[in-house]
Amino acid sequence: MEPVKLSEKFGKFSDHWAPKVIAEMNDYQFKLVKVEGEFVWHAHDDTDETFIVLDGELTIEFRDKSVTLRKGEMIVVPKGVEHKPSAQNECRIMIIEPKGVTNTGNAGGGLTADNDVWI
Amino acid sequence: MEPVKLSEKFGKFSDHWAPKVIAEMNDYQFKLVKVEGEFVWHAHDDTDETFIVLDGELTIEFRDKSVTLRKGEMIVVPKGVEHKPSAQNECRIMIIEPKGVTNTGNAGGGLTADNDVWI
Numbered sequence: 737m738e739p740v741k742l743s744e745k746f747g748k749f750s751d752h753w754a755p756k757v758i759a760e761m762n763d764y765q766f767k768l769v770k771v772e773g774e775f776v777w778h779a780h781d782d783t784d785e786t787f788i789v790l791d792g793e794l795t796i797e798f799r800d801k802s803v804t805l806r807k808g809e810m811i812v813v814p815k816g817v818e819h820k821p822s823a824q825n826e827c828r829i830m831i832i833e834p835k836g837v838t839n840t841g842n843a844g845g846g847l848t849a850d851n852d853v854w855i
Numbered sequence: 856m857e858p859v860k861l862s863e864k865f866g867k868f869s870d871h872w873a874p875k876v877i878a879e880m881n882d883y884q885f886k887l888v889k890v891e892g893e894f895v896w897h898a899h900d901d902t903d904e905t906f907i908v909l910d911g912e913l914t915i916e917f918r919d920k921s922v923t924l925r926k927g928e929m930i931v932v933p934k935g936v937e938h939k940p941s942a943q944n945e946c947r948i949m950i951i952e953p954k955g956v957t958n959t960g961n962a963g964g965g966l967t968a969d970n971d972v973w974i
Contacts, residue, residue: 739928761903784880
C-alpha cells in the first residue's frame with residue numbers, strides 16, 4: 737500500500753493507446769494511457785468508462801457531438817455510447833473502469849491492447 | 856454528458872472534509888474534497904477507497920506507518936484498513952469509492968458529512 741506517482745509511471749512507457757494498470761480498487765482498475773492520433777469508434781456495452789486528462793488535450797467524438805477535454809477535466813462515457821477518442825498531440829490520460837474492459841470495446845481491431853498490469 | 860472541470864468545481868465551495876459528488880460511473884462516485892487539519896481514525900469495512908491528490912500535500916496515517924501524497928499522487932486504501940487523513944495546509948483531493956460510503960466510515964462523529972451531489 738504505497739502511493740503511486742503518476743508522472744513516474746508515465747516516464748516508463750512511450751507507446752500510444754496501450755493502457756497500463758497502475759492501481760486497483762475493488763473490481764475496478766486505474767489505467768494510465770498516452771494517446772496521440774485517432775482511435776477507433778467503439779462502445780463498452782456493459783460499463784461506463786471514465787476519462788481524466790492529466791496533460792494535453794483529448795477530443796472525444798460522439799455520434800451527435802464532440803467534446804474536448806484539457807488538463808484537469810474529466811468525463812464519464814455512459815455504457816453503450818459510441819465514442820472515438822483522438823488527440824492532435826500526445827496527451828496523458830487516466831482511465832477508470834472495471835477489470836476486464838478492453839480498450840477497443842465492441843469494435844476490436846489492431847489497436848486492441850492488453851491491460852498491462854504495472855502495480 | 857459534459858466534461859467536468861475540476862478547478863471550476865473546487866471554486867464553488869470552501870468547507871473542509873465535506874465531499875462533493877461531481878461525477879458517477881456505474882455505482883461509483885467521484886468526490887472532490889478540500890481538507891485541512893486532522894480527520895478522524897476510521898475504516899470502511901466494505902470497500903477500498905481511492906485518494907488522488909490534485910493540489911497540496913495529504914498525509915494518511917495507518918496504524919503501522921504514515922504516507923504523504925503530493926499533487927499527482929494517489930493511493931488505494933484497502934477495505935477494513937484503519938486510516939487517518941490530515942493536511943497541514945489546505946489540500947485538494949479526489950476520492951473515488953462506491954455510492955453510499957460515508958467519509959467517517961465506521962467511526963461516525965462530528966465530521967460525518969453528507970455526500971452533496973453537484974453533478
